[in-house]
Amino acid sequence: xxxxxxxDGVGELLGLPFVQNAFLAxxxxxxxxxxxxxxxxxxxxxxxxxxxxxxxxxxxAAALLAGISVSVGAVVGAAIxxxxxxxxxxxxxxxxxxxxxxxxxxxxxxxxxxxxYDGRAANKFGLLxxxxxxxxxxxxxxxxxxxxxxxxxxxxxxxxxxxASADPDVAVARGVPVRMLSPLFAVLVALxxxxxxxxxxxxxxxxxTIIPGAAAARVTASPVRATILAVAIAELSLLGGxxxxxxxGLPISGYVATLAFLxxxxxxxxxxxxxxxxxx
Numbered sequence: 265x266x267x268x269x270x271x272d273g274v275g276e277l278l279g280l281p282f283v284q285n286a287f288l289a290x291x292x293x294x295x296x297x298x299x300x301x302x303x304x305x306x307x308x309x310x311x312x313x314x315x316x317x318x319x320x321x322x323x324x325a326a327a328l329l330a331g332i333s334v335s336v337g338a339v340v341g342a343a344i345x346x347x348x349x350x351x352x353x354x355x356x357x358x359x360x361x362x363x364x365x366x367x368x369x370x371x372x373x374x375x376x377x378x379x380x381y382d383g384r385a386a387n388k389f390g391l392l393x394x395x396x397x398x399x400x401x402x403x404x405x406x407x408x409x410x411x412x413x414x415x416x417x418x419x420x421x422x423x424x425x426x427x428a429s430a431d432p433d434v435a436v437a438r439g440v441p442v443r444m445l446s447p448l449f450a451v452l453v454a455l456x457x458x459x460x461x462x463x464x465x466x467x468x469x470x471x472x473t474i475i476p477g478a479a480a481a482r483v484t485a486s487p488v489r490a491t492i493l494a495v496a497i498a499e500l501s502l503l504g505g506x507x508x509x510x511x512x513g514l515p516i517s518g519y520v521a522t523l524a525f526l527x528x529x530x531x532x533x534x535x536x537x538x539x540x541x542x543x544x
Contacts (some may be wrong), residue, residue, distance in 0.1 A: 282399065283510065289399045289407050289463055290502035293472065296411045296456050298495030299418060301477030301489065306429040308445040312349050312450065313473050315363040316457040319345035319371035321466035323458070325377035335406040337520075338458040345370070346454025347447060357541060366512035399463065408458055414452050425449055426487055463502070464517045471521040472498050497527045 304313060323341020324334045337515045348366055357368075428435040428442045436442050453473070476494035484490050505520030 274522045284487045285399045285401065285404055286463075286506050286516075288404055291499065292404075292407045292411050293456075293459050294499035294502045295495060296414050297460065297472045298476050298498035299415060299474075300453060300456055300490055301473055301494040301498065302480055302490040303425065303429055303449070303477070304473060305477035305481055306426075307449070308497040309450075309453060310470065310474050311360060311363050313453060313457055313470060315370070316342050316345040316435065316454045317351065317461060317466045317469040318367045318374065320458040320461040320469075322370040322377065324461055325374045325381070329377050330370075333402050334462050335403045335458070338461045339406065339410060339455060340458075341370070342358065342408075342454035342458035343451060344454075346451035349447075349454075350451045358365035362533075403462060410455050410459060414455050417448070417452060421445060421448065449452060464520050465515065468521045470519040471517070471524045472502060475521075475524040475528050476479055476501070479524075479531035482528070482531040483538075490505070493531075496533075497524065 303309065320338040320342035321340070323337040323344075325337070326341070327334050327337025330337075345366060349363060359494040424435070424440045425445050427438075428440050428445050432442055457469055457473060460472055464472060476497040477490070479497050480493040483493060501524040502516075503518045504523050505516045505518075508519040508523075509516040
């Protein structure tokens with residue numbers, strides 16, 4: 265009953281600084297995650313994102329134990345994961361095994377670090393499921409700074425990266441530095457994943473880094489349109505999920521994942537109908 269009554273106070277909650285910070289963080293994350301999602305899907309890096317999320321979780325847990333910013337710890341852990349995946353998993357046949365090894369290590373170490381932390385249980389839970397309460401001005405500064413770096417680097421390498429993602433063999437033959445682009449893109453994905461962990465949690469990072477790209481791919485084959493649509497889906501999922509979570513006071517991860525999944529289903533239906541029209 266208390267959760268139902270709390271719907272009346274949503275307007276008041278929107279005026280609170282931490283809620284406004286949460287919406288700002290969600291908007292920033294939606295922009296960078298949506299921009300990378302189509303390339304992540306095209307390069308088959310879904311499992312890598314999951315592994316990176318575990319290392320971001322480990323870095324966040326270490327930061328929590330050390331008493332420093334969780335966002336900084338998550339960024340460091342995810343960046344290490346990105347470098348490891350990029351340098352050790354260049355070959356397709358090696359990628360999954362490398363990611364599996366790092367994922368298992370990161371998850372086990374993260375759980376151990378959380379067990380050693382004597383602070384509030386909500387802080388531990390937030391690393392797994394996300395928490396809008398944990399987003400403060402320091403987190404916003406890290407989010408904006410990392411987002412600017414990721415988008416700037418992506419703008420520079422976008423065309424060769426897209427070429428290498430579509431046809432890596434031809435890209436190598438044309439002189440595209442594929443071996444340099446792979447670890448670099450892995451680091452960009454890692455940084456974006458690190459941004460997502462404090463907001464939606466390590467468990468549901470895929471909901472904002474994979475689902476928007478997979479949904480957009482069902483509707484259009486144009487890289488530009490797919491990116492725009494993926495950003496729109498990511499923003500809708502994150503901002504909508506944040507808004508829906510205010511009244512019941514629950515973690516936003518479930519709401520974000522649900523909205524993203526519904527968007528994916530809609531895109532599948534739209535894509536199938538378009539295919540049927542073309543066939544006719």
